Amino acid sequence: MEFIVSARKYRPVTFRSVVGQAHITVTLKNAIKNQQLAHAYLFCGGRGVGKTTCARIFAKTINCINLTPEYEACNECESCRSFNENRSYNIHELDAASNNSVDDIRLLIDKVRVPPQIGKYSVYIIDEVHMLSTSAFNAFLKTLEEPPKHAIFILATTEKHKILPTILSRCQIFDFNRISVQDAVDHLKYVAQSEGVAVDEEGLTVIAQKADGAMRDALSIFDQIVAFSGKEITYKQVIENLNVLDYDYYFKLVDAFLADNYVDSLVIFDDILKNGFDAYHFVSGLSSHLRDLLVCKNPQSIQLLEVGNAIGSKYHQQSQACSVDFLYDALNVATDAELQYRNAKNKRLFVEFMLIKLARLISEKKKLLS
Ligand SMILES: [Zn+2]
Numbered sequence: 001m002e003f004i005v006s007a008r009k010y011r012p013v014t015f016r017s018v019v020g021q022a023h024i025t026v027t028l029k030n031a032i033k034n035q036q037l038a039h040a041y042l043f044c045g046g047r048g049v050g051k052t053t054c055a056r057i058f059a060k061t062i063n064c065i066n067l068t069p070e071y072e073a074c075n076e077c078e079s080c081r082s083f084n085e086n087r088s089y090n091i092h093e094l095d096a097a098s099n100n101s102v103d104d105i106r107l108l109i110d111k112v113r114v115p116p117q118i119g120k121y122s123v124y125i126i127d128e129v130h131m132l133s134t135s136a137f138n139a140f141l142k143t144l145e146e147p148p149k150h151a152i153f154i155l156a157t158t159e160k161h162k163i164l165p166t167i168l169s170r171c172q173i174f175d176f177n178r179i180s181v182q183d184a185v186d187h188l189k190y191v192a193q194s195e196g197v198a199v200d201e202e203g204l205t206v207i208a209q210k211a212d213g214a215m216r217d218a219l220s221i222f223d224q225i226v227a228f229s230g231k232e233i234t235y236k237q238v239i240e241n242l243n244v245l246d247y248d249y250y251f252k253l254v255d256a257f258l259a260d261n262y263v264d265s266l267v268i269f270d271d272i273l274k275n276g277f278d279a280y281h282f283v284s285g286l287s288s289h290l291r292d293l294l295v296c297k298n299p300q301s302i303q304l305l306e307v308g309n310a311i312g313s314k315y316h317q318q319s320q321a322c323s324v325d326f327l328y329d330a331l332n333v334a335t336d337a338e339l340q341y342r343n344a345k346n347k348r349l350f351v352e353f354m355l356i357k358l359a360r361l362i363s364e365k366k367k368l369l370s
Pocket of ligand 1: 063064065066067073074075076077078079080081
């Protein structure tokens with residue numbers, strides 16, 4: 001079985017193809033268009049959201065000798081080709097997570113003084129810059145204060161709060177978004193199509209949710225599943241592969257609660273345990289499900305539903321059957337159970353009693369009101 005490494009193969013090569021960060025790519029393109037380049041940028045955001053990718057595209061674009069009318073790199077000139085083949089001398093990357101000493105930064109500073117032989121700019125990317133030692137930081141600060149004309153620094157960090165104010169004040173700061181589930185699903189769809197992999201949207205949604213905002217993780221999970229299941233992937237295969245609880249369980253449970261049917265809810269829970277799932281994760285997943293139903297109740301909060309289109313309509317449908325009151329009470333019970341779970345002696349009975357309470361919510365309320 002041929003193994004595709006999508007994370008590398010589908011790394012974007014233009015600003016346009018970067019997923020979910022339009023607010024950043026548009027600003028960078030405008031800076032290039034108006035020739036207003038800063039000497040230092042700080043890219044902040046979680047892992048796998050495209051910080052280094054954007055830094056590389058930026059470095060390539062400002063050195064391209066044949067920009068497109070949209071101010072994108074041409075990907076054809078000698079400079080672009082050297083970037084795409086990882087042999088450009090105009091880009092230098094330092095991973096501060098493993099090279100954080102003052103000597104490492106001095107080596108970099110020595111390089112900074114030398115103007116580039118070809119192209120206009122030398123771009124220095126320092127990844128995980130918050131990991132630099134204090135002495136390394138101080139050594140670097142001098143260069144950052146008076147950089148040579150040809151030098152541009154792009155500092156990247158997952159932990160912005162750890163960056164010293166003296167550095168922050170000298171950088172133009174860009175905050176990268178987490179990748180939304182829908183954006184990740186759309187991109188995965190494109191990758192699947194290009195690789196001739198047939199997969200349903202529900203399966204892709206689970207992958208995107210599992211990746212939790214990181215496109216790179218979404219692609220490597222996708223690769224893992226293709227390697228395991230071949231070129232035809234179903235939702236069932238995805239959840240089995242990732243050991244994810246089928247969201248259908250939660251839909252069925254809420255149906256049981258609405259029907260005052262605690263017996264069904266106990267049988268469903270038994271089935272979940274028999275399939276080897278952890279009871280605590282189940283309870284916490286149930287809280288999330290109720291929360292997702294609640295945000296569906298209002299057009300203004302529906303954008304907080306992060307599930308992708310295919311499953312979104314199921315949520316919408318079930319939310320119509322629930323009153324806000326019911327969802328509020330149910331969330332109360334479920335989140336409370338989540339908190340108390342660790343203290344419970346008999347975990348199974350504890351969760352079962354929570355389910356019975358949830359199934360009786362509506363009838364108990366009716367009793368109170370009559
Ligand atoms: Zn070019």
